Amino acid sequence: MCAQRLWPSVQALGRGLVSSRGELFQQGVKAYNAQNFTNNHHTQGHPHNSFSGHENFHWSQRLSHNARGSFNKVVTTSLHSGTVLFVKEFSDSENEHAHAILRSLPAYHATTVTRGDTVNSEYHHQTHHFTDIECNNCSAEEVANTFISMSQQCRHRPMDLEDSQYSGLCSVLAQSLRLLTDNQLISVLSALSLWPPTSATTTPNFVALWNSLDHTCTERIRKWDIARMFLVADHWFALRLSRISTYNIQMTKVLGRQVTSMGPAQLVQFLFYANLSRKLEPFIIKRDIEKRLIDVLEHLSVEELGVISMGFFKTQTFLKSEKLIENIIKKTQESLEFVSDASLCAILKLLRKSVPALQWKLIYGLLDSLQRELHRLNYMCLLQVALLGNELLIFHPQVMDTIASRFAGDIKGLRLKDIERLTFALMLYNYVPPSRPDIFNLVAQELREPERVPEINHYPKCFVSCVVYLTTLGLFPQDLISAALQPSMLNLLSMSRHYSSMGREVNELDWTLEVEGPQNYKGYRLSPDKRAQLTQEYLGSLPSGPSKYLTHQEKLVLDVKDKLGAMLGGPRFLAITFVLPHIQTPDIVFCTNNDGEPVHIPDEYQTLPATSLKQPLHLDTDFKWNAVVIAGRNSFLRNTEDLRGNVEMKRRQLTKLGYQVTVVPYTRFYKRTVRGRLICLEQVLAEGSSLATKGRVDSAMVQLKGLPDQQAEVVG
Structure with missing residues (x-):
């Protein structure tokens, strides 16, 4: 609100006030090699780890505190506000x-x-x-x-x-x-x-x-x-x-009550002022605006469409009309050669939040068209192109390769937020671009640069998120991890209500170190009490209760549990649990002997605390431990069976713990007959588990027919 009153010349003056003092990392890394942390937290480094460790970190950084324990922030006073606000380096x-x-x-x-x-x-x-x-x-x-x-x-x-x-x-x-x-x-x-x-x-x-x-x-x-x-x-x-x-x-x-009678220019200007106030009143019928926009869209330029898109996006009003979405994408594709970057950004932001799953091919087609224009777009626009398919997990490798290459070529000129968002997109798609130099090494090195310290000090969430995304991909820059987990950084994150969700990411980072971090890691970790608190706070819930109250994923988990239990010989042969307590979705665990026959899960395992890491118990050399990951509709990249980054990390970590991992894809399991679902399980278990699957489909059908709550489904 107040920043709108800053004239550009004043904003430039404010930017000049930014101190070059290093304020962020000293506590997190000064003792990096000098302190020993809990030895049982150290495990073998991940094989994909291509980082050289901490030797590139700038040890001269200094961290200063105010009375509340937060980092001192570079600030300026806003004109016509009387309040202090962060200086934005990019207005x-x-x-x-x-x-x-x-x-x-x-x-x-x-x-x-x-x-x-x-x-x-x-x-x-x-x-x-x-x-x-x-x-x-x-x-x-x-x-x-x-x-x-x-x-x-x-x-x-x-x-x-x-x-x-x-x-x-x-x-x-x-x-x-x-x-x-x-x-x-x-x-x-x-x-x-x-x-x-x-x-x-x-x-x-x-x-x-x-x-x-x-x-x-x-x-x-x-x-x-x-x-x-x-x-x-x-x-x-x-x-x-x-x-x-x-x-x-x-x-x-x-x-707002007159939108159905507005002319094309009037509708554009109305949405421009709605954008400035950041709201459309609830009584305004959004469907009427969309209907009117369909009628007048052919009379508007693509730049006016950009103004309209900004109005929708800034008021959190996303499109529902599939016809309107299709028309906007068509008009945008026809105008790509001459649309301004700012207008294209606004259009892409709106489409990212509006396009439903059934129209995903339109987004892929738009990405195809955008590929020819990537060479001329600015970095802000390139970022929106990279994020365009995120909501629907639409992956276009050629587009991502080009954008990653452009970013790598000018990474020092990018905002920290831009770097964080691109890293997120690459993590989401579990994708390592083939371009050289390697984008992830460049990201890590840029986070170490002393010139980035004031920006990191203002936006610590971006820094921590970048580190989390790198570890999700199996990359472990130890100095940056230590800086992200240092007490001063955690204090700063906890002081802002805007960072309330960061506890989940910090907890995931610490647990990831526990499971697959380098054995020689000696940097900061969460204290046991803090990790226990965060794990309990963000622990998921096991599916239970009437079906109508369950999510799609919870129904899928219970369905797989029932069918798998029948194949194993009964529910006593398996357990639904949070093997990885930092991941909210549970997995199914079962054991076999060396012959592939199911055996009961030991009581010691069944009674492990919900918030503990469930490592296989090596009570008997004949025991083979299996984890079944139920991959729901948001687990795969669109129209593929390639796992998204977070789910691939889960599979990798379960394997690291010693489980044989089977992934059940909902696309092959969902909406089939009971026999079809059992056959699906037989196929994926034969590929990834130690279970001897021969003959288990028929025996499971017999068992399911004897269960009252399954009889109707089996007969159907």
Whole structure:
């Protein structure tokens, strides 16, 4: 809200305030080779680990604390806010870009403005400035004209609205606004934008004027036609007060009931102002907006479509109409050669959140089309292309190769957030691009650079997430892991409500070290108490209860359990448990002897605490331990049987513990007859388990027919 009031020159000045002091890693890595942690936490390094360890880390980094134990943050004060906020090294110009699009098109000339461009030149000649006493005796029009004339002088010399010499004028003007005509009111609103920004939105003269203008404009809103409503709203945008003004919110409420009768340009401009207020009222029927957009889409340019997409995305209003989605993708594909990067970004963000699973081929087709344009897109747009298929797990290897290569070539010029998001996408697809140099080594090295410290200090979540994604892929940069698990980093993460989900990632990182981390790791770990607390907090729940209350995955787990139990000879031969307590989905465990015959799971295993790591018990050399991973609908890359990164990590870690791992793909198991499901299990168990499967389908059918709750299914 406050940052909208920062002019670009001020933002640049704020960026210059960023300190080059290293503040992040010292505690996590200074003692990296000097301290011994719990020896039983160390296991053999993962074979895929291609990192050289910690020798590249910059040991000169220093970590400083304030009284609360957090990192000192580089800050600046926002104009018109009076509050302290983080300086953004990359300013957000989306709204300015969208407004520039509107200003460039004739359809919006009458309803958009730039700062002060509606103030008439006639006011230049009114040079007499009234004293406070004279102001009280002047008409509302005279006071307004005096303020407008004075505002014009701000073009030529610096002036401070909060100077005491203007207090009387501002006070009288604020009280007189209701007496002005609509045109005079708009001229005053325009004139106010000519003054240099004050130190906060709450400074006395400024707040008196803009609050009174806000109140007066809002009172008149229902008397105005849509063109005047938009014109006034655009003046609020020029003042950078759209987000906090009552007028903008009330205008979107009033016009929200008129979307079905809006022309193409009106619909675009309405969604632009909705974007500024970040909300569409619940009573506004989103289906009506989509229906109207279908009708007018052919009359809009792809740049206007970008403005519309930004409005939908920023108000968290995602598309439901499959026809509209198809039309937007078609229009985007036809315009890829000349669409601006910012507009394409907005469109891709909206599509990523809107396209349903049944339309996944449209996204793959769009990625095919985008492949030809990747060479000219900027990095922000390339990132949105990389993320486009994430929601539906649509993997396009050629696109990801090109983007990874582009990122690798200019990684030092990228934001930490961009690096984190690309690493996430590659982890999700469990994909190592063939391009050289290796993107993951570059990511790790970039996280070590002292120039990144201020950015990491501001956005620690990005740093920790990057480290977690690398370990998910089986890569273990020990110095970075230690920095991510150092107490100061954990304290910083716990202090922000925006990082409330990071406990899960930190817990996963520590458990991953336990299972497959390098034996020589001597960096920071979670304390036993902290890990126990986080494991308990994020532990999943075993499926139980009536079927109508279960998720798709829970129903699938129980179905596999029933069929597998019948194949093994009864439920006593298996257990549903969280073998890996840091992963929320449970697995099915069973044992066999050397001949492949099922044997009872030992009681010692059955009674292990839910939050413990369930390693196979080597009570007998004849025992063979098996884990069955039930891979639900979100476990595979779209239209393949390739596991997504998190599930592949689970399979890898179960194997590391000593289990023979079988993956049951829902695509081959779901919606089949009982015999078909048993045959599916027979096939995957024959490939991945120690079970002798011959003849078990027929014996399972006999057993299932004897169970009352299975009889109807078997007969059907």
